[in-house]
Amino acid sequence: MSVSNVQTSLVDRAPVPIRTRPVRSRRQRVGYALTVLAFLLPSAIPLALFVLGPMIAAAGVSLTKWNLLAPPKFVGFDNYANLLTAPQTGAVFLHTLFYIVGYLPLVYVGGLALALALNSRLKGRAFWRSIYFLPVVTSWIVVALVWRWLLNPSTGIVNTVLGFVGIDGPGWWTDPTWAMPSIILASAWKDLGFVMVILLAGLQAINPELEDAARVDGAGWWRRLWSVTLPLLSPSTFFVVVISLINGFQVFDQVYAMTGGGPNGASEVVVQRIYDLTFRYGAAGEASALSWILFVVVLGVTVVQIIGQRRWVTYG
Amino acid sequence: MNKKLLIAAGLIGAAAVVLSGCSASGGGDEGPVTITYTNFISNDGNEDNLQKIVDAFEKANPDITVDVTTMPYADYGTALQTDLAAGTESDVFDIEYANYAQYQANGVLAPITVANPDAYKKSLLDAYATDGTQYALPSSFSDVVLYYNKDLFDAAGVDYPTADWTWEDEKAAAEKLTDKSQGIWGDHQPVSFYEFYKVLAQNGGQFLSDDGTKVAFNTPAGIEAAHWLVDKSGTVMPTIEQGQGTADFDTNLFKDGKLAMMHTGIWVFGAVADVPNWDIAVEPGNTTQASAVFSNALGVSANSKHPEAAGKWAEFLSSSDTTVDVRLDAGWELPPISDDAKLSTYLDKGAPANRQAVFDSLDGIALPPVVATGQTEMQDIMTEELVEAQSGRKTVEDALKSAEERINAAIAG
């Protein structure tokens, strides 16, 4: 059966409420249950065995003191108590939050601009899209090198240009205040292509008739963006925001590559602390406790977004 | 359409059976013994050299087979600790000196009976013994020396470093050699934990108290030593903003002929081989001569099922004549042996001319301070505080005080 001939009106769509189904027979219900299982089990089993299982084990580890070399020692909630009162915990969460708040708007707006530009009639779109995707696949060793070169306080291009305008450029990654902004800039730049790819797929699922209809109605480019494109793009936007938040809270590679968490811990983020505690400072129990604290934070943020989805996201 | 899903599931199932057979696990315990060895020491181009040593050992011990796994250095610790947590560690594995105390204290290392202890340099062998029992065998060592560019010295009319130099001599020379207008710097020395405990020793101080429970560097000698490191930045050495502290910074500067002296390890010989006229000298001390020595070692797992075979392999790898020859031929670090005559071929391997300095440095060595808990934290904290002083955000005195407090807390365990 082919669907390409089915004409459907996609204008004036409100989310379709789930129809109440007629009462089903027992056999039908069992059949339905099996169907649901058939669709869910392929993903549920690996997730349960290889992610949830270890997560629960990690919760167990969080109640111990363990240096990985000798058997773990039960300490109850000591790790949590220590973490929640240590100033360093607040500091790493703050740095992580700072990262997210700086990174997300930059990468989204930049990625959106790219997606819009590369969705239009532009010569050689496929080629440009590949180029813009290159940083996403380039390793952080190289990206960190490039950005440390660009942001070099004495010889970097950025400070040189700032100098022309009469601004005394900061120490960037050598300066505690500017270390995280340096990381944010490099990260947003690197991930533009990622956001672009997601939003492009979303843009291409939008029926152009809708845009044309708006244009015919006399709406300008900016108006079309806000009234038509962005709302219809909201499922993809939602995805980008949720994923960026979840990944943002777990940021690690870029911080490690650009500043190693320095100078003097000024850019240390949560996962770096977790890694250090586990593999460098022999405190796997404390690391697990910290990751469960992180989990609660991320879960909270995500739940808020999912609930807000009903208000913010239109499914076309 | 259930069929498609079923076929897919069947394929995955079949693949699973095939894939689980694709394991490379070692042999069992039937008859001859196979021991496993995990290392990082051969991973930067010396895998074949290691294989030569393995082959020689297996020839001399036909009932023992050695199964070698090589890991990247930077992540070796992660992999080893994961193994130890799960009980999958090899019979023999590499360790660094800095981790020895912690591993020994946690019962991870089996005691080793050394057949021929006199083959080893006593100081290195003792570094891996606790309470009279040998828990690991040193497998190699390298040290830190003073490199200098003869051309730059000639141009500035400064005499070359000698074995009698002290900090004063070095400082005077560095200042004369520095010419910022030409982009020439006199002396590079990293500002880090690894340099600090050494310059502390060079100034008669010590990093830890005698019982190892707290630090002992916050003394006038310690402050003076810290200044020795920190004050170079911006005067005879570039600042952090100018790139100091990034990877290979000093080596590149030296190679470009823009650095007159640098403190770094003997592993850089190869990298600067093309610099026209350079040589090395023993690092100048202040009140004492003390050079930093780094060493890797071999441990036998406390859970090993074949501790004697493992011990034999560890001893062979660390001190046999085969090993000595292979290492010297390949320029693969120095074997920790006591017989200097065997090491003499090392002296004639080309630049630098004064290779004798590598051995002379061993007359006064500064081993890294080690503790059973908090080793890595201690190192990180020290480096952080010194860098704070170097960037001018703290005075040296405050940095040392802060380091003292933080490290004492970290190593209290």
Next chain:
Amino acid sequence: MDERWTARSIVLHVVIIAGAAIMFFPFLWTIITSITPGAGLTQTPALIPENPSLEAYLRLFSERPFGRQIANSLFLAVITTVVQLITSSTAAYAFSRLPFRGRGAVFAVYLATMMIPLQVLVVPLFVELKTFGLINTFLGALLPTFASAFGIFLLRQAVNQVPRELDEAAMLDGAGHFRTFFSIVLPNIRPALATLTVFAFMGSWNSFLWPLVVLRKPELQTLPVALAGLQGQYTTDWDVVMAGSVVSVLPILAIYLFAQKYVIQGVASSGIK
């Protein structure tokens, strides 16, 4: 549109090209370092290599089983991608089209699996797989990658965007869920499937920590681990490392180009655009 070369269009082109140059630059630096023998990691990029040579690439393949390691990475990435496409699309369909009690909670649990860093899961996971005897096996490396909440989430968004009228029309014609899934939903989420293909492949290809601890033997090791092995305890041959980076980027780019074409083609034929 007959306004081919308006000012706006010119500015657009210029900005795109300038931006692309900036995007391409790090990769260019990687390539140049890889063909500069004995290169160190310099502060400033040397744009013209003095004695360009392919020595680094030769050493990559001769000094270590790099070809084998590339094959390992490729094998793992392909399997991961295929399996993730299956597990993600089926779960996405369930979360979008199969209402059941507690579905929201189950989805939240799925998402929750993304919220614990891998660094903390590594040790328990390693112990678990050791119990199954899967250390140093490809299966051991693969199993944790078979389901991805990221992929499920991505596809769920896409399935949500497929109009339910299409489902309903099919069901009126007598199609059950499986039929609808294969004939209606899957063809209509091709852009998202192509996107997931790229990201799943990339995720597996670049994955480091788990393959590091699970696959130890050199003939089993994957590319990122092999590249890390190029950085020694004291010194690093940066030209070889960069050569390795260049080689490791190529397959992802190939997949990306392939997936791109498929996206455009898929969209054109599904009658939506």
